[in-house]
Every structure is written in structure tokens, then in C-alpha cells.
Amino acid sequence: MNDPVNQKEPTMTQTPTESSNTAITDFGIDTTTMSTSEAVRDYVSRLRAGQLGSLPALLGLVALVIMFASLSDVFLSLNNLANLLAQGAGQTIIAMGIVFVLLVGEIDLSAGTASGVAGAVLAMHFAENGNLMGGMGSTVFVLFLAALGLGAVLAALLRIWAGTAISVLGIVIAASGMAANPWIEMLLALCTGTAIGCITGYLVSRIGMPSFVVTLALFLAWQGVILQFIGEGGVIGISSSPVLNQVANGNLSVLGSWVLCVVAVGGFAALTLGRHYSRLRRGLVTQPTSIVFFKAGAMAAIGIAATALLTINRAPNDNIVITGVPYVVPIVLGLLVIGTYVLNRTQYGRHIYAVGGNREAARRAGVNVTKIRASVFVVCSSVAALGAIVYSSKVGSVDPQAGGLNTLLFAVGAAVIGGASLFGGRGRVSDAVIGGSVLAVVANGLGLLSQPAAVVSIVTGLVLLLAATVDALSRRRAASAAR
Amino acid sequence: MSEPILHITGLNKTFGPVHVLHDIDLDVRAGEVTALVGDNGAGKSTLVKCIAGIHGADSGTVEFQGKPVHIRSPKDAAELGIEVVYQDLALADNLDIVQNMFLGRERGSSWLLDEASMEKAARETLASLSVRTVKSVRTPVSALSGGQRQTVAIAKSVLWDSKVVLLDEPTAALGVAQTRQVLDLVRRLAEQGLGVVLISHNMADVFEVADRIAVLYLGRMVAEVHTKDVTHGQVVELITAGRSGDIGLARPEHAVL
Ligand SMILES: Nc1ncnc2c1ncn2[C@@H]1O[C@H](COP(=O)(O)OP(=O)(O)OP(=O)(O)O)[C@@H](O)[C@H]1O
Numbered sequence: 001m002n003d004p005v006n007q008k009e010p011t012m013t014q015t016p017t018e019s020s021n022t023a024i025t026d027f028g029i030d031t032t033t034m035s036t037s038e039a040v041r042d043y044v045s046r047l048r049a050g051q052l053g054s055l056p057a058l059l060g061l062v063a064l065v066i067m068f069a070s071l072s073d074v075f076l077s078l079n080n081l082a083n084l085l086a087q088g089a090g091q092t093i094i095a096m097g098i099v100f101v102l103l104v105g106e107i108d109l110s111a112g113t114a115s116g117v118a119g120a121v122l123a124m125h126f127a128e129n130g131n132l133m134g135g136m137g138s139t140v141f142v143l144f145l146a147a148l149g150l151g152a153v154l155a156a157l158l159r160i161w162a163g164t165a166i167s168v169l170g171i172v173i174a175a176s177g178m179a180a181n182p183w184i185e186m187l188l189a190l191c192t193g194t195a196i197g198c199i200t201g202y203l204v205s206r207i208g209m210p211s212f213v214v215t216l217a218l219f220l221a222w223q224g225v226i227l228q229f230i231g232e233g234g235v236i237g238i239s240s241s242p243v244l245n246q247v248a249n250g251n252l253s254v255l256g257s258w259v260l261c262v263v264a265v266g267g268f269a270a271l272t273l274g275r276h277y278s279r280l281r282r283g284l285v286t287q288p289t290s291i292v293f294f295k296a297g298a299m300a301a302i303g304i305a306a307t308a309l310l311t312i313n314r315a316p317n318d319n320i321v322i323t324g325v326p327y328v329v330p331i332v333l334g335l336l337v338i339g340t341y342v343l344n345r346t347q348y349g350r351h352i353y354a355v356g357g358n359r360e361a362a363r364r365a366g367v368n369v370t371k372i373r374a375s376v377f378v379v380c381s382s383v384a385a386l387g388a389i390v391y392s393s394k395v396g397s398v399d400p401q402a403g404g405l406n407t408l409l410f411a412v413g414a415a416v417i418g419g420a421s422l423f424g425g426r427g428r429v430s431d432a433v434i435g436g437s438v439l440a441v442v443a444n445g446l447g448l449l450s451q452p453a454a455v456v457s458i459v460t461g462l463v464l465l466l467a468a469t470v471d472a473l474s475r476r477r478a479a480s481a482a483r
Numbered sequence: 484m485s486e487p488i489l490h491i492t493g494l495n496k497t498f499g500p501v502h503v504l505h506d507i508d509l510d511v512r513a514g515e516v517t518a519l520v521g522d523n524g525a526g527k528s529t530l531v532k533c534i535a536g537i538h539g540a541d542s543g544t545v546e547f548q549g550k551p552v553h554i555r556s557p558k559d560a561a562e563l564g565i566e567v568v569y570q571d572l573a574l575a576d577n578l579d580i581v582q583n584m585f586l587g588r589e590r591g592s593s594w595l596l597d598e599a600s601m602e603k604a605a606r607e608t609l610a611s612l613s614v615r616t617v618k619s620v621r622t623p624v625s626a627l628s629g630g631q632r633q634t635v636a637i638a639k640s641v642l643w644d645s646k647v648v649l650l651d652e653p654t655a656a657l658g659v660a661q662t663r664q665v666l667d668l669v670r671r672l673a674e675q676g677l678g679v680v681l682i683s684h685n686m687a688d689v690f691e692v693a694d695r696i697a698v699l700y701l702g703r704m705v706a707e708v709h710t711k712d713v714t715h716g717q718v719v720e721l722i723t724a725g726r727s728g729d730i731g732l733a734r735p736e737h738a739v740l
């Protein structure tokens with residue numbers, strides 16, 4: 001069964017370019033484009049093989065929305081929908097960071113309380129007008145600075161220079177005692193989260209402790225730190241700052257909402273279609289044009305419909321007017337775009353998937369596995385700090401429970417429900433958004449039906465269990481389909 | 484005879500108390516296929532992994548193109564132009580064929596990968612290996628058969644401008660046609676002036692493509708001979724007993740792992 005073409009081709013290795021035409025026809029049944037029906041069949045067969053992606057979560061979301069809409073008149077009211085977005089945003093953002101950790105097959109149980117620490121620092125900087133030393137007491141303040149410094153040093157040892165730079169920035173902000181400014185406060189929260197992530201990442205990746213144990217220990221430790229910062233029974237209000245209050249409670253103007261809509265919908269369409277046609281032109285693997293148009297069209301329809309609804313006055317009484325898309329929407333969308341870009345288009349993202357898929361293969365390919373594993377914890381804690389800004393803004397204050405209770409479990413749950421695998425290698429940032437929406441709908445809907453907290457917890461737990469089951473079963477199918 | 488491109492002397496490797504490789508000397512010459520043979524557990528894969536920078540050797544020197552080198556990581560090996568196809572395939576299941584072939588050496592800037600150029604190069608390399616059963620280069624590796632994976636792993640190693648290629652049982656999982664392809668490929672690589680090391684348990688394959696045969700017996704290099712100077716039977720004897728006539732260890736019964 002010798003191949004006559006290849007036998008006569010002595011230079012087939014490094015640069016097979018000159019014979020590329022014969023080579024491509026030679027490449028058996030390789031296909032670059034599919035017809036629509038082929039693509040649909042291909043998709044179905046992938047579903048059969050256990051590659052479900054976000055499909056179960058999306059179906060679940062639709063089912064939940066239909067259920068709550070039929071049980072409660074208020075559920076589909078515009079005011080409630082806008083409220084739901086803001087309620088779910090904090091945990092969704094934390095879940096986005098957790099996706100990075102899950103992708104390399106690790107877990108970060110401390111993301112919730114780490115975000116709480118960031119929130120507490122933010123609130124204290126605001127309440128004490130920048131005098132963190134006064135608020136914390138000098139010993140605690142010095143320890144706080146030392147922790148930021150430790151994060152910077154450990155990041156440097158791992159050669160994660162961005163982690164070092166951001167941690168050092170945190171020291172500068174904290175030590176300089178700048179007066180309260182909402183933007184400075186948010187930046188400080190982010191720096192705190194980053195420094196925490198550097199510590200976690202070093203312990204897991206360089207020292208080699210299991211992430212479960214490290215982050216369980218840190219979960220408890222950070223909870224203590226929050227308590228130390230805020231004090232037993234204390235509450236620090238932040239809603240008196242217009243900016244901090246608006247993050248999760250404010251809305252874009254009507255004009256701004258439509259600008260966002262045009263940018264998001266137009267940008268998505270331009271990117272997907274542009275990419276599609278450039279790949280078609282170069283003879284690369286593409287989806288059928290009809291399906292690409294369908295996706296872009298569906299996104300446009302959803303985006304325009306949502307913007308139209310959210311720009312209608314949704315005030316519950318006649319005295320005030322509430323219109324516009326909540327600020328949390330562009331915040332979550334922005335993070336979604338950045339996260340998706342990083343994971344899909346950059347070398348860093350590619351290496352994250354590789355480490356999650358086969359750590360040894362990644363190592364042999366020259367990937368710096370230690371650094372990648374550490375860096376995902378930095379990303380996770382940094383993003384969790386952003387989540388803390390949003391949920392603290394929503395509540396209007398930070399108390400010792402910030403980031404505790406169910407914050408983490410909901411965030412991990414959101415990622416897993418959306419389709420990210422706990423076993424590593426599989427997941428997308430959008431999974432966190434979809435899963436976060438599912439949990440937000442559950443919490444909001446059961447709240448409207450005035451179900452007690454007991455029922456909310458039980459139902460959420462069951463939803464998570466269902467998602468984990470789907471994950472495990474689809475992995476089994478994928479494994480058996482592979483061989 | 485040309486100078487060896489890769490010249491290994493006195494290489495030792497232990498895993499804890501187990502001494503797996505004893506004072507290994509090995510020469511790999513450009514333009515030649517060196518077959519590395521030995522029984523299961525003789526240390527062939529371990530030797531390859533030491534050369535590739537996966538395992539650090541305990542002692543020994545490695546000279547590459549006449550210069551002493553220190554290969555501490557797979558990256559060092561790749562930079563020298565040493566490519567390895569591992570017996571336990573080193574592919575990430577969740578990535579597709581293109582992503583696997585370029586893993587660690589992606590094209591484009593690190594902030595925006597050049598997918599188009601990688602996809603084309605991958606397709607062309609696979610085409611030249613006559614991979615006829617893969618539906619698309621964007622198929623995830625998890626959906627490939629064992630032989631297809633093997634081919635991807637081999638394609639990955641010939642994609643680069645390499646000087647030495649080490650293949651650890653590359654045909655073990657392959658069908659008749661693919662085995663033929665790989666053996667032809669091994670010959671062609673050598674004809675292009677690369678140094679090729681082929682590990683195989685199949686004596687017919689070894690005698691067909693190898694210029695020289697190096698035999699490992701319980702972690703010791705017992706013979707490095709020209710293929711034309713030995714018979715099948717002698718090599719089998721060297722593999723199983725460490726000695727054949729006047730070739731091999733003087734007292735193989737004293738060799739313990
Ligand atoms: N990571 C490791 N830790 C401890 N011992 C190891 C390790 N890798 C290999 N060994 C031991 O080293 C010896 C040589 O193994 P190696 O895999 O090199 O054999 P091989 O010649 O490639 O065999 P095969 O033909 O079966 O592939 C074996 O006894 C094995 O048990």
C-alpha cells in the first residue's frame with residue numbers, strides 16, 4: 001500500500017510547501033468546509049459523543065425561566081429582570097476567574113473569602129478616607145503591607161511580573177494614604193486580590209501542595225482577616241460614594257444603552273463574519289456560512305431585544321423613572337470578551353488548556369507548567385476582587401460575612417453548571433456567565449415565590465448536582481467514544 | 484565515517500534505589516538510522532527521556548555537534564534541534580491536531596496566535612505523511628484512533644527544523660500501511676542528513692531501516708554494531724542474554740539492574 005506520490009517526494013519534512021497542492025489533494029478526506037446539514041449532523045454526533053458544552057445549562061435556563069414566569073407574575077417584569085442581572089453579577093464574575101483554575105484541573109476554595117478581603121480593604125479605605133493604618137491599627141497594617149509584599153516577591157520568584165507589579169502598586173496605594181477616591185479604592189481591591197492570588201499560586205504550584213488543601217486553609221484564614229479588618233458585628237457602608245454605589249445599582253443612559261448594543265452586536269457580527277470570510281478565503285477549516293450568519297443574527301436579535309426592553313421605564317411607581325441597561329452588563333460583557341480572547345487567541349490561553357488536558361505533554365512541549373498553574377490562581381483572585389467590588393456595591397456595605405457563606409460555592413457551581421469541567425481541560429468563560437444566570441434565576445425566582453432559604457439552598461444544591469452528573473456522564477461518553 | 488552529531492558518554496540514571504542506566508555510551512550520526520533495541524524495561528525510554536531533558540541524568544556528558552551541552556528541559560532539547568516521539572504519547576486530548584502539533588512553539592505573537600499559518604503547515608505536514616483517515620485537522624485528539632494519534636505525534640516531530648529525531652516505538656500502534664509510511668519516513672529523514680534513533684521491538688523493521696544497532700541489556704549498552712555485521716539471531720541473543728559470541732558483556736550474569 002505504498003503511496004507513489006510520497007515515495008518520489010524526498011523533501012517531505014520541514015518545508016513541504018512547494019508541493020503543497022499535490023499534498024493537499026493527497027490529504028485523504030480532510031475537509032475544510034461543511035454544508036449546513038453536515039454541520040448539524042456533526043454537531044449532533046458530537047453531542048452524542050458527550051461533548052455537550054453549555055447546551056444542558058442553556059436548556060435548563062430556558063426551562064427555569066418558563067417555570068418561574070408561569071408561577072410568578074413579577075418574575076418577567078422588567079424591574080425584576082434588571083434586578084436579577086445585578087444580583088447575579090458578583091458571583092458570575094468570581095465564577096469567570098474560577099474557570100481559569102478549573103481549566104488546569106485545580107480548585108480555588110478561597111476565591112470567595114479572598115474577594116471578601118479585597119472588599120473589606122476597599123470599604124475601609126473609603127470609610128477611613130485613605131488612612132488604612134488608622135482603620136486597621138498599626139500592627140495589622142504592617143502585616144497587611146507585608147502580605148502584599150510577599151505576594152510581589154512570590155510572583156517575582158514565579159516570573160509572573162504582572163503579579164509583582166500589581167502587588168507593588170497595592171503597597172504604594174496603601175502606604176501613601178491617599179484620600180478616599182472610588183477609583184483608587186477599586187484599584188486597591190484589585191491589587192489586594194492579585195497579591196493573594198500570587199501567594200496561593202506559589203503554594204500550589206511551586207511548593208506543590210494540593211490546591212484543595214491550600215485553598216481550604218486560605219479560605220479559613222481570609223475569613224479571619226475580614227473579621228479582623230471589619231470587627232465583630234461591624235458593617236462598613238460604601239453606598240454614600242456615588243461611584244461605588246452606581247457600579248451595581250446604576251444604569252447607562254438610554255443613548256448609552258444603544259451605543260453599547262451597537263458596539264456589542266456590531267462587534268460580534270464583524271468579528272465572527274470577518275474571521276469566517278478570511279478563513280474561507282485562505283482555505284481553512286470553517287463552519288458553514290449559513291450557521292455563522294445564524295449565530296450573528298441570533299446574537300443581534302437578543303442584544304437588540306434586551307436593549308429595547310431595558311430602555312423602557314421600569315420604575316415600580318410613577319414618581320421616578322428607571323431606564324437603561326445596568327452598568328453590570330457592560331462590566332460582565334467586557335470581562336467575558338477579555339477572558340474569551342485570552343483563552344482562545346493567546347499563547348497563554350492555549351497553554352492553560354494544554355496543562356489541563358495533559359500536564360506531562362505540556363511539559364514535554366516546553367510549556368512552563370509551574371508558571372501556568374500559579375498564574376491561574378492570580379487571575380482567579382484578581383477577578384474575584386472585581387466580583388467583590390460588584391457585590392459590595394449591590395449590597396451597599398461590607399460586613400464580616402462578605403465573600404463567605406455561599407459566595408464561593410455559588411461561583412464554582414456557576415462555572416460547573418455552565419459546562420466547565422472539574423477535571424480540567426474543558427470550559428470557557430462564557431460557561432460562567434451561563435451558569436451564573438441559571439443560579440441567579442433560581443435564587444431570584446424562588447425568592448419571588450417567597451420560598452424559605454431552606455428551599456433555595458436545596459434547589460440550588462440539586463441543580464449543581466445535576467450539572468456535575470451531566471459533566472461526569474458526558475466525560476464517560478467522551479472517554480468511551482475516543483477509543 | 485562522519486563525526487557523531489550526538490555523542491553520549493558515561494550516562495547514569497537512577498530512580499531512587501533503582502539504577503536504570505549504567506555508564507551508557509551512545510553515538511548518533513547524521514544521515515544514519517541508529518536502532519536502539521532491548522527487552523522490556525531495559526531502559527530505552529529512560530535513555531530517550533534523559534536525552535530529551537525530561538529526566539535529569541545523574542552523571543555523564545552529552546556532546547551535540549562536537550560541543551558539550553547541558554539539556555535541562557525539553558525546551559533546551561528542542562532549541563538544539565532534538566525532537567522526540569514518546570512511547571507514552573505526549574498529546575493533550577482536549578486540544579485539536581493543529582494545537583497539539585504547535586504546542587509550546589505557537590506561531591504568531593504570544594498575544595495573537597497565527598492560527599491560519601499553523602493550520603496550513605499542519606495540514607501540509609500531515610498530507611505529506613499520507614494521513615488519509617483524519618477528517619479535519621481541527622479534530623480534537625480525543626477523537627482520534629491510537630494509530631492516528633501516533634501519526635500526529637510523528638508529524639509534530641518532523642514539523643520542525645530538527646537535526647536529531649528520536650522515535651520511541653513509533654510503529655507499535657500502527658497498521659500495515661502506516662508502519663510502511665513511518666519506516667519510509669525514517670529512511671528519508673536519515674537521507675536528508677538527520678540523525679535518527681529508532682526504538683523498536685520488531686527485528687524485521689530494525690534490519691530493514693537501521694544502519695547501526697545499539698543493544699541495551701538491563702540498563703547497560705552491550706553492543707553498538709553495524710547492521711550488516713550481525714545476524715538476526717545474534718541481535719536477539721544480545722537482547723536476551725547480553726552476549727553473543729565475542730560481542731556483548733563479558734560476564735552478563737553479573738549485570739543486575
Ligand atoms: N519514572 C520512573 N520511576 C521509577 N522507575 C522507572 C521510571 N521510569 C522507568 N523506570 C524503570 O526503569 C526501567 C527502564 O524502563 P524503560 O521505560 O526505560 O524501559 P524500556 O526499555 O523503554 O521498556 P519497553 O520496551 O517496555 O518500553 C524499568 O525497570 C522501569 O521500571
Ligand SMILES: [Mg+2]
Nearest residue numbers: 527528529570
Ligand atoms: Mg519504552
